[in-house]
Amino acid sequence: MKIDSLRVFCDVALHQSFSRGAELNQISQSAATQTIQRLEEKVGVPLIDRAKRPFCLTPEGKICYETFRQVVESYDSVVHRVRAMRHRDEEQIKVAAIYSVGLNEMSRFMKRFMLKYPKVKVKLDYMPPQKVQQSVLDSEVDMGIISYPIASLDIDVIPLRAEEMSVILPVGHPLSKRTALRMEDLQGSDFVAFGRELVIRRETDHCLRTRQVRVNIVTEFDNIQTIKEAVEIGMGISIVPYPTVRLDAENGKIAAVPLISPRMTRPIGIIYRHHKVLSETAINFIEMLTGAPFQVPEPR
Secondary structure (H helix, E strand, C coil), X not given: CCHHHHHHHHHHHHHCCHHHHHHHCCCCHHHHHHHHHHHHHHHCCCCEECCCCCCEECHHHHHHHHHHHHHHHHHHHHHHHHHHHXXXXXXXXXXXXXXXXXXXXXXXXXXXXXXXXXXXXXXXXXXXXXXHHHHHHCCCCCEEEEECCCCCCCEEEEEEEEEEEEEEECCCCCCCCCCCEEHHHHCCCEEEEECCCCHHHHHXXXXXXXXXXXXXXXXXXXXXXXXXXXXXXXXXXXEEEHHHCHHHHHCCCCEEEEEEECECEEEXXXXXXXXXXXXXXXXXXXXXXXXXXXXXXXXX
16 A cells, blocks of 8 residues: 555545545545545455445544554654754744734744754744644644644644633723622623634633623624724723733733633643654654643553
């Protein structure tokens, strides 16, 4: 079996799409179909149940997917390490991060990392959470930094930090002088919310329901920057991770008051492909970012 054939199978299986698998491998859809048919002939059993829509892997296909993915990732890692030995100056790490991890914080970290490893090129792109996760799954990046990371069959998670949530309010708001707030204190307030598709919105809604607190949602946004701006001009209050608004609060643009009951946090973590053998350079990046030795996840 050729590595390229295993790669096509894994990409088709992951995306449940022959067209997407073909696109990722820069071949035609018919070529992808024929590749998998030849693979099934080799192993002697169907690997994909084509009778279902969308199609799914057979039990044998699931076993093959797990093993073949590990083979492909190991092969890619070896090729990368060998090439890196010959071309040290061309080593590169590709990282995707959500916008709100903190541009200033990441910039400071990047400077420290590049001072220690001046020959390494780090490509850091900011994008929405779903795009970060997809980029990791598609192996477009080595790792991603996202909020509310969840481990799965295809994703491993390294916890990074937990960010305390605060209530943000317009300067001069009646609650802005308080040293701490309970969820009940927000009863009836105009509220600037995150978009319904985001995990942070679901977590906030859950806490409001649990405490039987009703707020008046005046508008919804999918990013913290726009929420901050809406609060600043007096559209309402909101609940966001404090590190993302610390500078704005210190500069007097908005008020930020700790939410102490219930205490809410936003977990931030590093994600990467399960079975991906990370390069030494990528591991150095993770260890400097987390401040802890890298540990290979337990087999699942």
